Structures are given as C-alpha cells and as structure tokens.
Amino acid sequence: MSVARALSPESVTELTRALDLSGVFANGTLGGVLARARRLDLFGFLVIGIVSGLGGGILRDTLLQHGTPVALTDYTYLTVATAGTLLAFVADLSRPTSGWAFNLLDASALSVWAVAGAQKTLAVGLGWLPAVLLGTITAVGGGAIRDLLLARTPSVFGGTPLYATVAIVVSGVMVVCSRLGVPTVGVLAGIAVGISLRLAASHWGWRLPGSRDWRPGSSKGRDP
Numbered sequence: 068m069s070v071a072r073a074l075s076p077e078s079v080t081e082l083t084r085a086l087d088l089s090g091v092f093a094n095g096t097l098g099g100v101l102a103r104a105r106r107l108d109l110f111g112f113l114v115i116g117i118v119s120g121l122g123g124g125i126l127r128d129t130l131l132q133h134g135t136p137v138a139l140t141d142y143t144y145l146t147v148a149t150a151g152t153l154l155a156f157v158a159d160l161s162r163p164t165s166g167w168a169f170n171l172l173d174a175s176a177l178s179v180w181a182v183a184g185a186q187k188t189l190a191v192g193l194g195w196l197p198a199v200l201l202g203t204i205t206a207v208g209g210g211a212i213r214d215l216l217l218a219r220t221p222s223v224f225g226g227t228p229l230y231a232t233v234a235i236v237v238s239g240v241m242v243v244c245s246r247l248g249v250p251t252v253g254v255l256a257g258i259a260v261g262i263s264l265r266l267a268a269s270h271w272g273w274r275l276p277g278s279r280d281w282r283p284g285s286s287k288g289r290d291p
C-alpha cells in the first residue's frame with residue numbers, strides 16, 4: 068500500500084471501522100468475563116456483554132447527532148459483540164482476570180476505542196475538544212453502563228489504575244496527529260501509547276489522588 072493510499076480519508080475510515088469493531092469484540096468479552104464472575108445465566112451474559120460492547124459507541128453516535136448510531140444500522144456490530152460475549156461464556160476466561168492477558172485485552176480495548184471515537188468526531192468536522200471528550204466517552208461509556216448494571220463502582224470514577232486518563236491521552240495523540248496531517252500515524256501512536264500507559268499504570272498502581280489522600284496546604288502550625 069502506498070503512503071498516499073495509507074493516508075487517504077477512505078483508508079482512515081476503513082481503519083477506524085476495524086478499530087471500532089475490535090473494541091466492540093474486546094469489550095463484549097470483558098463484559099462476559101464479569102458476567103461469569105457474577106454467575107449470570109446466558110441471557111445475563113448477553114445483556115452485560117452487548118451493553119459493554121456497544122454502549123460507548125452508541126453514546127458517541129447519539130451525541131454526534133450525525134444519523135442513527137452505527138450499532139443500530141450495521142448488524143456487524145451486534146454480531147461481533149455477541150461473538151465476544153459467547154467466547155467468554157463457553158471459555159472460562161475468569162482465571163487470568165488479574166493476569167497480563169486480561170490487562171492487555173483491557174488496555175487494547177480502551178485504546179482502540181479512544182482512537183476510533185476521536186477520529187469519528189474529527190471526521191464530522193468538530194474541533195479538538197469534542198474529539199477528546201467523545202473519544203473518552205467512547206472508550207469508557209460502555210464499561211461504565213456495564214458496571215452500573217452489575218452494581219459496581221464504574222472504573223472511570225476511580226479506585227483502579229489510570230483509566231479515563233489513558234483515554235484522554237490517547238484521544239489527544241489522535242487529535243494532534245490528525246492536525247499534522249498524519250491520521251494513520253495517530254492511530255498507531257495512540258494505540259501504542261494507550262496500551263503502554265495502561266499496562267504501566269496497572270503494574271505500578273498509578274492512580275489519580277482521591278479525596279482521602281489529598282490534604283490542602285496550610286501555614287498554620289508551621290515554623291516561620
């Protein structure tokens with residue numbers, strides 16, 4: 068493939084769709100893993116997996132107001148989400164939940180969806196700030212809805228290593244590269260940065276400070 072072809076709008080659109088679908092599959096699988104941990108039946112698996120896989124993209128497309136959400140018009144999305152969910156149903160993937168394979172899947176899903184969300188937003192003519200916001204919503208929205216259905220505190224609200232922060236960084240990388248005229252580089256760089264940052268945060272336990280850890284500075288009681 069020539070450089071001109073790789074950087075063409077058509078190629079970027081095709082790549083964005085492929086990333087979108089890979090994120091749908093990965094998040095459907097992650098939803099299935101959590102459904103197994105809650106000992107849900109097949110219907111429960113499908114609800115949690117499909118919501119996990121399609122929720123973020125539907126939120127993004129609804130906010131873009133650029134037609135019906137693609138997940139409702141392109142049946143490939145529902146099929147891919149269902150396939151990811153069924154994979155977790157027939158194969159017990161819960162054992163390595165804290166292992167590198169699960170963390171890699173989680174980091175990959177977060178990164179590819181942040182890239183896809185930012186790129187789709189830029190493609191309809193919106194600016195950098197909406198692109199970062201909708202890239203982040205695409206990456207974390209489905210997981211947040213899934214966690215609420217499972218009565219869990221959504222990961223995006225803290226208590227876990229860097230999550231939404233990674234999506235913001237990845238979306239920012241995509242925006243900068245698109246502004247420089249190299250969106251394909253932005254896709255690859257965004258995914259690489261996102262996976263690396265998420266895995267590093269999981270390994271070393273990087274978190275944003277919480278209210279329990281924050282103590283405002285005060286001069287009272289200090290030596291002059």
